[in-house]
Amino acid sequence: MEKVTVNFTLNGDHESITVNPNLTLLEVIRDVFGLTGTKEGCGHGECGACTVLLNGKAVNSCLVLISQVEGKEVTTIEGLSRDGSLDPLQASFIETGAIQCGYCTPGMILSAKSLLLKNGNPSDEEIKTAISGNLCRCTGYAKIIKAIKLAARNGKTKDAGGES
Amino acid sequence: MSEFRWVGKAFPRIDGRDKATGVAKYVTDRVFPNMLWGAVLRSRYPHALIKGIYTSRAEASQGVVAVLTHKDVPGLNAFGIINQDQPVLCKDKVRYLGDSVALVLAESKECAYNALDLIEVDYEPLPVVSDMEDALQTDVKVHEKGNIIEHVRITKGDVEKGFREADLIVEETYYTPRQMHTFLETEGGVATIDEDGNITVFAGSQYPNRDIIQIARSLNYPMEKIRVIAHYIGGGFGGKDEITAQILLALGTLKTGRPVKIVWNREESLIAGQKRLPMKITLKTGVTKDGKLLANKARIIADNGPYTCLGSAIMKLAVEHASGPYYVPHTDLEGFSVYTNNCIGSAFRGFGATQATFAIECQLDLISKKLGIDPLELRLKNALRNHQSANLGHIPSPSVGIAETLETLKNHDLWKNKGYYLKTDRPYLKRGIGLACSHQGCGLGSFFPDYGAATIILLPGGKFTLKIGCPDIGQGNGTAFVMIASEVLCCNPEDIELEIGDTRSTPDSGSTSASRTTYTGGRAIIEAGNKMKANLFAEASRMLGVPPDSLELRPHCVAVKDSDLKVTYAEIAERLSKENRFLECYSRFDWPTADLEFKEALGLPHFIYSYISEMALVEVNVLTGEVSVLKAVVSPDAGRIINRQGLEGQAEGGTVMGMGYALMEEIRQVDGQYMNKDLSTYIIPTAQDAPEIETVPVEKYEVSGPFGAKGIGEAVCNPITPAVINAIKNALGISITKIPATPEDIYFMAKKEFDLLRS
Ligand code: FES
Numbered sequence: 019m020e021k022v023t024v025n026f027t028l029n030g031d032h033e034s035i036t037v038n039p040n041l042t043l044l045e046v047i048r049d050v051f052g053l054t055g056t057k058e059g060c061g062h063g064e065c066g067a068c069t070v071l072l073n074g075k076a077v078n079s080c081l082v083l084i085s086q087v088e089g090k091e092v093t094t095i096e097g098l099s100r101d102g103s104l105d106p107l108q109a110s111f112i113e114t115g116a117i118q119c120g121y122c123t124p125g126m127i128l129s130a131k132s133l134l135l136k137n138g139n140p141s142d143e144e145i146k147t148a149i150s151g152n153l154c155r156c157t158g159y160a161k162i163i164k165a166i167k168l169a170a171r172n173g174k175t176k177d178a179g180g181e182s
Numbered sequence: 183m184s185e186f187r188w189v190g191k192a193f194p195r196i197d198g199r200d201k202a203t204g205v206a207k208y209v210t211d212r213v214f215p216n217m218l219w220g221a222v223l224r225s226r227y228p229h230a231l232i233k234g235i236y237t238s239r240a241e242a243s244q245g246v247v248a249v250l251t252h253k254d255v256p257g258l259n260a261f262g263i264i265n266q267d268q269p270v271l272c273k274d275k276v277r278y279l280g281d282s283v284a285l286v287l288a289e290s291k292e293c294a295y296n297a298l299d300l301i302e303v304d305y306e307p308l309p310v311v312s313d314m315e316d317a318l319q320t321d322v323k324v325h326e327k328g329n330i331i332e333h334v335r336i337t338k339g340d341v342e343k344g345f346r347e348a349d350l351i352v353e354e355t356y357y358t359p360r361q362m363h364t365f366l367e368t369e370g371g372v373a374t375i376d377e378d379g380n381i382t383v384f385a386g387s388q389y390p391n392r393d394i395i396q397i398a399r400s401l402n403y404p405m406e407k408i409r410v411i412a413h414y415i416g417g418g419f420g421g422k423d424e425i426t427a428q429i430l431l432a433l434g435t436l437k438t439g440r441p442v443k444i445v446w447n448r449e450e451s452l453i454a455g456q457k458r459l460p461m462k463i464t465l466k467t468g469v470t471k472d473g474k475l476l477a478n479k480a481r482i483i484a485d486n487g488p489y490t491c492l493g494s495a496i497m498k499l500a501v502e503h504a505s506g507p508y509y510v511p512h513t514d515l516e517g518f519s520v521y522t523n524n525c526i527g528s529a530f531r532g533f534g535a536t537q538a539t540f541a542i543e544c545q546l547d548l549i550s551k552k553l554g555i556d557p558l559e560l561r562l563k564n565a566l567r568n569h570q571s572a573n574l575g576h577i578p579s580p581s582v583g584i585a586e587t588l589e590t591l592k593n594h595d596l597w598k599n600k601g602y603y604l605k606t607d608r609p610y611l612k613r614g615i616g617l618a619c620s621h622q623g624c625g626l627g628s629f630f631p632d633y634g635a636a637t638i639i640l641l642p643g644g645k646f647t648l649k650i651g652c653p654d655i656g657q658g659n660g661t662a663f664v665m666i667a668s669e670v671l672c673c674n675p676e677d678i679e680l681e682i683g684d685t686r687s688t689p690d691s692g693s694t695s696a697s698r699t700t701y702t703g704g705r706a707i708i709e710a711g712n713k714m715k716a717n718l719f720a721e722a723s724r725m726l727g728v729p730p731d732s733l734e735l736r737p738h739c740v741a742v743k744d745s746d747l748k749v750t751y752a753e754i755a756e757r758l759s760k761e762n763r764f765l766e767c768y769s770r771f772d773w774p775t776a777d778l779e780f781k782e783a784l785g786l787p788h789f790i791y792s793y794i795s796e797m798a799l800v801e802v803n804v805l806t807g808e809v810s811v812l813k814a815v816v817s818p819d820a821g822r823i824i825n826r827q828g829l830e831g832q833a834e835g836g837t838v839m840g841m842g843y844a845l846m847e848e849i850r851q852v853d854g855q856y857m858n859k860d861l862s863t864y865i866i867p868t869a870q871d872a873p874e875i876e877t878v879p880v881e882k883y884e885v886s887g888p889f890g891a892k893g894i895g896e897a898v899c900n901p902i903t904p905a906v907i908n909a910i911k912n913a914l915g916i917s918i919t920k921i922p923a924t925p926e927d928i929y930f931m932a933k934k935e936f937d938l939l940r941s
């Protein structure tokens with residue numbers, strides 16, 4: 019199989035890799051870069067555990083072939099907290115009890131991040147729609163929805179604080 | 183102010199940060215240099231004889247290092263917690279499509295899976311046993327000894343007398359489906375071997391210490407050279423209690439001398455993994471005209487699939503719970519677990535009580551309707567009280583909170599203002615409210631040794647290490663353990679370093695299952711903590727020159743009562759270290775058991791139960807058959823709550839899981855074949871399906887429990903299913919005896935009642 023070279027940004031760093039073209043973004047993240055925060059729950063776009071941000075939008079990385087990320091920006095859960103400070107979503111997930119086994123958590127947080135990036139004040143319905151592709155078997159979703167609302171509120175207070 | 187510093191608070195998980203940042207390494211995240219990938223060849227037929235297995239083409243295929251078959255299993259080629267009837271690698275017969283026939287070990291995952299197609303197996307297909315009633319009659323045997331794994335019958339009083347005295351007798355048969363755990367991390371892990379032959383297996387497991395016994399038996403290998411680490415795990419719910427990939431992982435690394443990784447893909451997990459057992463439950467119930475239950479007769483058949491796993495124990499729990507958390511003077515309860523060529527049935531949150539709860543709670547609504555008695559009052563009238571004899575004639579521990587949980591629902595706005603909540607403004611939308619009760623035996627039951635153990639070590643700097651075996655599979659027992667230790671040792675949870683789920687470094691604390699973990703582990707920790715406390719007092723007494731009985735614990739220190747004189751844990755640790763000593767305290771705790779034991783049904787009965795009532799508000803669209811669960815109110819009695827946030831998490835997660843069981847989840851099988859194989863065709867609830875859930879706990883103090891706690895991880899899954907079904911029946915006036923009640927089912931049933939399309 020002829021290898022391809024792909025240039026993209028991963029969690030803020032420029033990367034250039036030469037790999038088999040049949041690799042998915044999920045495989046590259048986990049097996050090439052060793053970033054295991056991105057999980058595989060099905061490999062078929064059915065569970066959302068592999069969700070990452072591609073140019074700020076949530077995608078199932080198991081459905082993205084590596085060539086498709088050429089020139090794009092990829093953010094995984096490892097790239098969400100900078101220098102040890104948590105993203106408001108990470109903090110609110112921990113605080114509200116939105117995490118149990120935690121296997122869905124990275125994907126869930128990134129789907130929520132994608133929502134909050136375009137809508138800082140989502141309704142319950144908008145939250146439910148945004149995470150409807152992310153299965154969670156442990157929590158029953160109630161605390162996840164609560165966590166996303168809390169992060170939206172905290173994000174706003176933080177922004178307001180920044181302006182003053 | 184509460185008498186506790188930590189117990190009862192809503193405390194965030196201790197591993198939350200590692201999980202939210204992606205730092206937490208799950209067992210299937212582990213990689214090692216020079217690691218091989220393993221792929222399992224599954225059976226082509228649900229039932230067939232194997233005439234030959236030819237691996238040479240696969241062995242020659244690119245990247246393949248070895249292809250292992252039954253010939254390569256050095257010890258007993260069988261495993262199973264109860265009966266060792268499941269082959270590690272099948273030799274002469276396959277009994278379901280998930281059977282393991284060969285293991286390919288290759289340089290990459292791709293090479294391993296590609297080579298599976300090159301293994302040739304000669305099969306001689308056999309007739310398939312696919313129906314559980316049929317399994318009792320047919321000449322086709324799944325195993326030589328016949329298709330009945332276990333049969334039990336337990337009676338109390340005189341059931342026929344009860345029926346003679348009854349004013350009303352109702353008889354109905356209920357059917358429950360094969361439900362998948364759908365943990366997000368599928369079965370699997372990694373195994374390594376070192377130059378001295380020590381094998382380490384990282385695997386999704388609910389009881390690593392028992393895995394070692396099963397691995398050693400099949401590998402014919404010394405137990406002390408095997409270590410199993412079960413941390414972190416992406417969900418279990420019972421489906422990782424029996425062996426999944428552990429023996430093959432260990433075998434692979436033993437045979438190749440290299441690290442081996444096996445992770446079942448989602449389809450394998452669906453086909454080969456263990457599931458909730460489907461049951462057929464026939465109940466005949468006699469009652470007086472004012473609603474007193476007099477007699478209950480049950481006949482239960484459980485489709486165990488081809489191997490026992492924990493299935494026969496699950497059938498027995500269904501028998502034990504078949505009359506619900508009620509006082510019924512006369513019972514006759516019978517159960518069969520049978521082999522079929524369907525998917526394996528084993529442990530799943532609720533463990534047989536879930537199936538039984540569906541049946542008896544639908545039965546109670548039927549009685550309520552026939553007698554015209556309010557369903558809540560009917561249940562309250564029969565609710566088991568302290569010191570009354572339960573289902574099997576035994577007296578449970580006097581922490582029976584079922585009546586209080588019902589009172590909680592009775593006083594809730596949703597129940598009191600039913601009329602308001604039931605209104606809709608569209609003729610095709612119908613609303614209903616349903617409720618149900620349940621209970622769940624905690625622990626392994628009579629006869630089986632059931633114990634927990636913990637070790638606490640004082641560290642330099644005055645912190646502690648807490649070591650305990652039973653893994654945290656996601657539900658949060660690790661956090662509860664740390665809270666309990668912090669309470670006893672009067673320190674902050676940050677001062678406790680937890681080690682969990684590692685057979686080398688943590689004491690055997692039994693399985694993470696059976697609503698036993700917080701209770702058992704908690705008791706062991708309290709006892710180890712008290713020993714530590716006594717030691718700290720002894721050291722402080724020496725250092726301060728005062729008698730130990732004048733001392734008390736204050737945060738991070740031992741102090742003289744009514745005085746400022748104190749010595750910190752850090753100072754004690756420093757002193758010990760100078761004297762070349764350290765403090766390590768171990769304690770083991772054994773469960774109390776019931777006053778009764780059944781030689782013919784080992785494990786029955788239980789002594790301590792958790793209790794629970796739940797109600798649901800549903801809206802049914804009669805044009806589409808779609809059901810929305812709008813709201814659920816759950817009242818659990820888990821004794822004293824250790825972690826309020828953990829309890830709510832269980833109640834919410836269990837509610838949504840049980841709702842899926844009621845409305846959508848089923849692995850459908852025809853002649854042993856699977857009609858659904860992925861998460862597009864096996865549907866679980868998403869955020870859009872989940873209702874608003876309110877948890878209103880009752881805390882019925884359990885005197886033997888840690889600070890009065892019982893278990894709750896399973897009961898939360900039970901009552902919601904019949905509550906939802908009863909609500910639908912209530913909304914539409916139809917009868918439902920089989921779950922899941924899918925939109926198609928409901929559409930056709932509703933069509934008869936409301937033909938809105940005709941006009
Ligand atoms: S692993 Fe990508 S959606 Fe499930």
Ligand code: FES
Binds near residue numbers: 156417
């Ligand atoms: S926390 Fe376990 S799947 Fe979501």
